[in-house]
Amino acid sequence: SYVLTQPPSVSVAPGQTARITCGGNNIGSKSVHWYQQKPGQAPVLLVYDDSGRPSGIPERFSGSNSGNTATLTISRVEAGDEADYYCQAWDSSSALFGPGTKVTVL
Amino acid sequence: QVHLVQSGAEVKKPGASVKVSCKASGYTFMGYYMHWVRQAPGQGLEWMGWINPNSDGTNYAQKFQGRVTMTRDTSISTAYMELSRLRSDDTAVYYCARGGIIGTTQNAFDIWGQGTVVTVSS
Numbered sequence: 001s002y003v004l005t006q007p008p009s010v011s012v013a014p015g016q017t018a019r020i021t022c023g024g025n026n027i028g029s030k031s032v033h034w035y036q037q038k039p040g041q042a043p044v045l046l047v048y049d050d051s052g053r054p055s056g057i058p059e060r061f062s063g064s065n066s067g068n069t070a071t072l073t074i075s076r077v078e079a080g081d082e083a084d085y086y087c088q089a090w091d092s093s094s095a096l097f098g099p100g101t102k103v104t105v106l
Numbered sequence: 107q108v109h110l111v112q113s114g115a116e117v118k119k120p121g122a123s124v125k126v127s128c129k130a131s132g133y134t135f136m137g138y139y140m141h142w143v144r145q146a147p148g149q150g151l152e153w154m155g156w157i158n159p160n161s162d163g164t165n166y167a168q169k170f171q172g173r174v175t176m177t178r179d180t181s182i183s184t185a186y187m188e189l190s191r192l193r194s195d196d197t198a199v200y201y202c203a204r205g206g207i208i209g210t211t212q213n214a215f216d217i218w219g220q221g222t223v224v225t226v227s228s
Contacts, residue, residue, distance in 0.1 A: 042201055
């Protein structure tokens, strides 16, 4: 079965750039979506179809996908970006989530 | 504005069933798939399946087949998820989430309910 991998944690200083990877076999052939989840809250869609951004999501959040790795990039990181981030894709008719990455703002 | 509002917290004993509701507003309920996702304490997100509110068709994750039933009541724009034969490891927050337009695939979940805490304990 298809598996998505993510680093457990990423640490970044305010104002810097955070990159969160999502690995999978030939993931570049799939559409990847990204969600942000803050403690005690429901997930929020950040990026859809690799690089699309829903209305209301800041331009600081961007995505890319190629080969075996999809990447969520957070530019000019702010304290409020501290959260868990999940990638998601579809394998056949089943939705899969990555294990999640905790972003800590130093 | 698009909203999904879920029913309140539940406490169940092992072996019992739980039914969670999700009321949609602000969009055409029958036009989009409705998905269910759960999250155990301290764990990641786990997809359970979807229902097509228009046709009543369903697609369940293999892990939950035989224990989960997703239904809907189009007259009140509400989707339901019932999980039977509950075990302690079913303790989790259960979310409904709107998927893509009916007939499309590979979509993201763009709107989420607030979550329903289900606790399974003897």
